[in-house]
Amino acid sequence: MATETASPSIQLGDYIVIQRQKYTKLQKFGSLDTTATLGKETLELKSLLDQPYGSTFKMSVKETKPGKRGAQRQHTLELCSETELNSTREALGISSSGADNRDICDNGEAQSLKSADIEQLREECNESSKIIEKLVENSKTFHNRTEYSQEKYLRKKEKKYFEFVQIRQPTIRLMLDIFYRQDAEKIMGIRVDTLSQIISYSGVCGLGSYLLYESGTNGLLPAAMLNSIGAGTEGSLVHMHPGNVPQKQALLALKLPLEQQLRCVSVNLYSVLREFYQGGETIGSNLSVTEPTEVVREETQPETPTEDQPEAIEPSTKKPKLEEVKGEANKGPPRWQLENKRATALMHNKFDSLVLAAKEHPSSILQALLPLVKPSRPVVVFSTCKELLQETYMELKTSGKVTGLHLTSNWMRTYQILPNRTHPEVNMSGNSGYLLTGYTLR
Amino acid sequence: MSFLKPKTHIEKGDVVILYLSVSSMHAIEAVPEIVNKKGETIPHIFQTNYGSLKVENIIGVEYGSRVELSKGWAHVLQPTPELWTQTLPHRTQIIYTPDISMILHQLEVRPGAVVIESGTGSGSLSHYFLRALKPTGHLHTFDFHESRADQARDEFRRHGLADFVTVYHRDVCNLGFTEELDGQADAVFLDLPAPDLAVPHAFKALKLSGGRFCSFSPCIEQSQRCIQELTKLGFNEIVSMEVLQQESVVKTRTLPVIDLEFLKLPKSEETTTTTAANAEESKAPKEVKKYLTSSNPQVLPGHTGFLTFATLPPNIPKV
Numbered sequence: 001m002a003t004e005t006a007s008p009s010i011q012l013g014d015y016i017v018i019q020r021q022k023y024t025k026l027q028k029f030g031s032l033d034t035t036a037t038l039g040k041e042t043l044e045l046k047s048l049l050d051q052p053y054g055s056t057f058k059m060s061v062k063e064t065k066p067g068k069r070g071a072q073r074q075h076t077l078e079l080c081s082e083t084e085l086n087s088t089r090e091a092l093g094i095s096s097s098g099a100d101n102r103d104i105c106d107n108g109e110a111q112s113l114k115s116a117d118i119e120q121l122r123e124e125c126n127e128s129s130k131i132i133e134k135l136v137e138n139s140k141t142f143h144n145r146t147e148y149s150q151e152k153y154l155r156k157k158e159k160k161y162f163e164f165v166q167i168r169q170p171t172i173r174l175m176l177d178i179f180y181r182q183d184a185e186k187i188m189g190i191r192v193d194t195l196s197q198i199i200s201y202s203g204v205c206g207l208g209s210y211l212l213y214e215s216g217t218n219g220l221l222p223a224a225m226l227n228s229i230g231a232g233t234e235g236s237l238v239h240m241h242p243g244n245v246p247q248k249q250a251l252l253a254l255k256l257p258l259e260q261q262l263r264c265v266s267v268n269l270y271s272v273l274r275e276f277y278q279g280g281e282t283i284g285s286n287l288s289v290t291e292p293t294e295v296v297r298e299e300t301q302p303e304t305p306t307e308d309q310p311e312a313i314e315p316s317t318k319k320p321k322l323e324e325v326k327g328e329a330n331k332g333p334p335r336w337q338l339e340n341k342r343a344t345a346l347m348h349n350k351f352d353s354l355v356l357a358a359k360e361h362p363s364s365i366l367q368a369l370l371p372l373v374k375p376s377r378p379v380v381v382f383s384t385c386k387e388l389l390q391e392t393y394m395e396l397k398t399s400g401k402v403t404g405l406h407l408t409s410n411w412m413r414t415y416q417i418l419p420n421r422t423h424p425e426v427n428m429s430g431n432s433g434y435l436l437t438g439y440t441l442r
Numbered sequence: 443m444s445f446l447k448p449k450t451h452i453e454k455g456d457v458v459i460l461y462l463s464v465s466s467m468h469a470i471e472a473v474p475e476i477v478n479k480k481g482e483t484i485p486h487i488f489q490t491n492y493g494s495l496k497v498e499n500i501i502g503v504e505y506g507s508r509v510e511l512s513k514g515w516a517h518v519l520q521p522t523p524e525l526w527t528q529t530l531p532h533r534t535q536i537i538y539t540p541d542i543s544m545i546l547h548q549l550e551v552r553p554g555a556v557v558i559e560s561g562t563g564s565g566s567l568s569h570y571f572l573r574a575l576k577p578t579g580h581l582h583t584f585d586f587h588e589s590r591a592d593q594a595r596d597e598f599r600r601h602g603l604a605d606f607v608t609v610y611h612r613d614v615c616n617l618g619f620t621e622e623l624d625g626q627a628d629a630v631f632l633d634l635p636a637p638d639l640a641v642p643h644a645f646k647a648l649k650l651s652g653g654r655f656c657s658f659s660p661c662i663e664q665s666q667r668c669i670q671e672l673t674k675l676g677f678n679e680i681v682s683m684e685v686l687q688q689e690s691v692v693k694t695r696t697l698p699v700i701d702l703e704f705l706k707l708p709k710s711e712e713t714t715t716t717t718a719a720n721a722e723e724s725k726a727p728k729e730v731k732k733y734l735t736s737s738n739p740q741v742l743p744g745h746t747g748f749l750t751f752a753t754l755p756p757n758i759p760k761v
Binding site: 207422 | 450525651689736
């Protein structure tokens with residue numbers, strides 16, 4: 001028990017979460033030469049190979065190169081034990097503090113070290129505690145600061161000079177934090193509380209067959225749903241998207257077992273609906289026939305009109321994809337055609353819930369997909385914009401096909417909880433997006 | 443048995459949601475006969491605001507169908523944890539969907555997870571845990587109230603969930619989560635008056651490879667004590683938050699637009715002959731505009747509880 005850990009080890013090709021204090025980043029560990037950039041620090045990742053996830057590594061400066069914004073430092077990483085991570089306050093043995101800030105003025109003279117001195121220190125010392133020790137030694141005001149203020153100072157300096165990074169295995173929770181912080185737009189502004197409710201209201205779980213349409217969340221929505229479907233279960237997911245190629249980063253990052261990955265069928269919305277409504281003969285003939293390449297060209301281009309989907313289809317991704325498809329087509333039916341067939345089979349059996357997060361107007365998509373959902377099943381529509389969902393609410397209500405309709409949004413606030421210093425965090429997110437939920441009727 | 447997986451038709455013994463309106467829903471058991479207070483077996487007739495329902499008639503009906511009541515109609519829905527939370531018999535205060543969703547997300551519950559919950563209460567959260575972790579995981583749920591634990595156990599059995607849950611009658615603050623569970627859990631959830639007392643037990647119950655922790659408490663002081671204890675034991679990523687859901691009431695409003703421009707002009711000759719009121723009406727035919735609007739209701743939940751989450755990092759020795 002003492003030495004046994006269940007933590008899997010870091011492998012080439014894995015996506016990894018690099019954490020330096022509160023900062024986290026998703027990175028593909030593609031080859032031994034891969035480096036990761038954290039601000040002004042560049043990390044060589046090769047020493048991570050085969051180490052268990054959850055390990056902490058120490059950064060040591062290897063070389064300093066002039067960069068666009070000051071010096072860029074290249075670091076190697078070295079596995080270290082948790083015990084090396086002790087509190088800076090304890091390491092420095094700070095004892096005296098002031099009672100309040102009456103003797104502190106901001107005149108820019110408090111720190112007697114010049115910035116060049118500090119840069120030099122950074123190259124000489126590997127340990128942040130040593131650098132901070134020098135900073136404290138050379139600060140005229142540090143010991144007059146209050147204990148709280150000293151702590152804040154140390155935290156701030158520690159953040160800057162902290163030399164440890166932790167490598168973690170990506171999970172939906174960690175990735176959502178990263179994506180939302182980096183660029184919420186790229187995941188359509190789906191905030192953590194909203195994503196958690198999409199999963200709840202849609203009822204997605206290990207049993208059943210689920211339908212998702214999303215127009216670009218870096219793979220986060222399909223990944224979250226497939227994660228809830230789980231490994232070694234019977235659940236399946238049809239993931240419809242508007243582009244040629246589904247966004248799959250988050251799905252790949254989860255490193256799910258193959259059998260689970262195969263239960264997520266990603267298909268183009270237009271192409272699969274055409275197949276569903278008028279597929280029969282064309283597909284039958286395609287499979288046996290001689291000219292699959294022709295079919296590819298015919299099918300893929302009209303189905304993804306560039307006017308409708310400017311962001312989803314970029315010329316750069318389109319060309320190689322077509323080439324690739326052609327290459328595959330020579331050996332047999334192209335992959336997308338097989339996926340379409342698998343998806344239509346599931347569509348004929350109907351779904352146990354529908355989740356829709358569209359950049360397009362949800363109304364027509366709902367009209368097309370609602371008939372594919374069994375009665376008494378949840379429907380969840382996400383939008384950052386309330387007006388769209390108001391209209392959709394009324395349409396669904398008048399149609400009588402969906403009941404129990406609710407249009408909701410969320411208010412979420414995090415708290416700093418410390419002895420005698422408990423208060424809400426200064427900043428909070430103002431837009432959770434909106435959810436329209438209901439249950440289908442027969 | 444209707445909680446086990448999505449199904450199409452109502453079978454005898456299913457819990458069924460009788461949906462009358464957004465504000466009126468009932469959970470009923472689809473059995474043709476029940477035993478009344480006098481101990482007699484009588485036909486199961488369910489009374490609603492729209493008249494009575496002979497429950498026998500809904501057995502075999504497809505979920506999502508409309509069923510006739512003596513003075514109206516309703517829909518029958520398959521229960522989900524969300525619908526169950528809104529209709530379940532309250533034995534305690536319960537946690538609702540917005541908080542629960544955040545708990546499941548933060549605890550990273552997925553099929554195969556082993557989760558410890560205390561207390562069981564009315565089983566509102568338990569049903570969500572079970573949906574998320576079945577068919578390969580297991581829920582261990584603890585309550586110090588014996589009859590509540592018994593009721594919950596019976597309910598899980600009737601809902602077809604018995605294989606995935608163990609219900610314990612036990613005071614976890616004093617006695618912990620039993621030795622068998624040491625180092626077994628992926629996640630621990632506490633909803634207790636003194637969560638700090640159970641934190642050391644949670645620490646022992648979590649796997650050596652680490653795990654996630656959550657405590658739900660209505661008062662901030664409970665969170666403060668809990669966090670002190672968590673910090674002492676080496677938990678990190680400690681975050682506290684509040685989540686409140688706001689409903690938007692969607693309505694089409696028809697607003698009259700009144701014309702005030704004509705008041706600037708002197709009254710013309712013809713109008714002086716008739717009465718003033720008539721004249722204004724004939725001159726300014728009432729214009730109306732239609733708007734699709736939404737607004738928040740007058741009263742909203744303003745506080746449910748503080749959610750405190752933490753991570754137990756891997757390989758912390760548990761002496």
